[in-house]
Amino acid sequence: MFEEIVEGFVKGEKRALSKAISFVERFPDKAHLLISEISKKTGRNLISEDIYILGITGPPGIGKSTLISQLVKRIKGGVILCDPSSVKVEGGAILGDRIRIHIESPSSEENGGKNGVFIRSIGTRGEKGGVSVNTNDIVNLYILFGFKNIIIETAGTGQTETEISKIADTVILVLSPESGDEIQFMKSGILEIADIIVLNKADRPMADRIYNEIRIAIDTAHMVLSGIGKDVKWKPPIIKTVAKDGVGIDELMLAIEQHKAFLKNSNYIIEKRKERVERDFVNGLTKKMFEVLENLQIYRKVKDEVLEGKKDPYSAIEEVYQFISEKMS
Numbered sequence: 001m002f003e004e005i006v007e008g009f010v011k012g013e014k015r016a017l018s019k020a021i022s023f024v025e026r027f028p029d030k031a032h033l034l035i036s037e038i039s040k041k042t043g044r045n046l047i048s049e050d051i052y053i054l055g056i057t058g059p060p061g062i063g064k065s066t067l068i069s070q071l072v073k074r075i076k077g078g079v080i081l082c083d084p085s086s087v088k089v090e091g092g093a094i095l096g097d098r099i100r101i102h103i104e105s106p107s108s109e110e111n112g113g114k115n116g117v118f119i120r121s122i123g124t125r126g127e128k129g130g131v132s133v134n135t136n137d138i139v140n141l142y143i144l145f146g147f148k149n150i151i152i153e154t155a156g157t158g159q160t161e162t163e164i165s166k167i168a169d170t171v172i173l174v175l176s177p178e179s180g181d182e183i184q185f186m187k188s189g190i191l192e193i194a195d196i197i198v199l200n201k202a203d204r205p206m207a208d209r210i211y212n213e214i215r216i217a218i219d220t221a222h223m224v225l226s227g228i229g230k231d232v233k234w235k236p237p238i239i240k241t242v243a244k245d246g247v248g249i250d251e252l253m254l255a256i257e258q259h260k261a262f263l264k265n266s267n268y269i270i271e272k273r274k275e276r277v278e279r280d281f282v283n284g285l286t287k288k289m290f291e292v293l294e295n296l297q298i299y300r301k302v303k304d305e306v307l308e309g310k311k312d313p314y315s316a317i318e319e320v321y322q323f324i325s326e327k328m329s
């Protein structure tokens with residue numbers, strides 16, 4: 001199975017890409033074996049500067065998927081839709097989003113991803129942060145497959161998601177005239193989350209009032225942060241859209257290009273790439289090392305003592321740590 005996936009992947013077969021994603025979702029503990037094989041065979045570089053990752057976040061029903069269906073008419077590449085799924089669902093997500101996007105641009109994995117767009121929805125499986133644990137691996141698979149652009153939609157969970165800002169180069173926060181509460185909630189952290197703010201559903205009443213409230217929230221946050229010496233060279237633009245009618249998409253594309261240029265000029269992209277692969281390495285290795293630890297007799301003995309209340313977790317940590325560092329020195 002491995003070889004067949006790797007072979008098809010190297011040949012650029014979208015079915016092999018889809019199988020590789022399913023493999024990573026189903027066997028997270030073996031994902032690194034498959035991806036390392038693919039990485040060796042494709043020879044593509046995960047920290048290359050000409051890859052661009054766009055994240056789209058915002059409350060449920062705000063229009064993220066509709067916006068993506070407009071963007072994929074102009075930005076070709078891989079799309080990941082994170083759907084809120086609380087339980088392990090075979091085959092990933094509840095298909096909500098993919099159906100919606102599939103209808104608008106006939107380019108999903110079923111028909112081999114023609115028109116240069118490949119769409120995959122994955123369940124967050126109860127993971128906090130609006131993205132699934134596999135998102136980073138799937139981004140890497142898209143990069144190794146040769147996609148230059150990757151778009152990620154976080155699961156809309158009412159809370160504004162920050163995890164996405166660790167993965168994406170540009171984060172678009174989508175709001176609407178009904179987002180009064182979110183804006184109050186976000187005031188302080190708005191600049192930490194969003195590089196571009198989209199006020200979608202601008203066809204709805206109160207759009208101008210909410211636009212001004214967002215404007216004030218950004219200006220205030222910008223003033224406060226620059227006041228405490230924080231580096232706030234980029235000030236998020238606010239773009240009004242009516243995603244269902246494709247209104248405002250040109251302006252949004254321009255804002256995306258401007259942020260991309262800003263990132264390139266300030267070398268942020270390379271820094272971000274390195275942070276991402278470092279996280280993949282450290283997180284992946286920590287997980288594997290824990291498997292080793294779990295098999296150590298000392299670990300099981302001390303853990304039982306902690307569970308029986310015979311030992312506090314702190315001395316237990318030190319005991320196992322001392323044991324391992326002595327063995328390794």
Ligand SMILES: Nc1nc2c(ncn2[C@@H]2O[C@H](COP(=O)(O)OP(=O)(O)OP(=O)(O)O)[C@@H](O)[C@H]2O)c(=O)[nH]1
Nearest residue numbers: 059060061062063064065066156200201242243244
């Ligand atoms: N009035 C209006 N409705 C819109 C607009 N954009 C999207 N919608 C509608 O809003 C509803 C939700 O849109 P989605 O794109 O599914 O929203 P979402 O943010 O992806 O939702 P989740 O994935 O469930 O978090 C759909 O019925 C869209 O047709 C808009 O600009 N104006």
Ligand SMILES: [Mg+2]
Nearest residue numbers: 064065097153
């Ligand atoms: Mg959606």
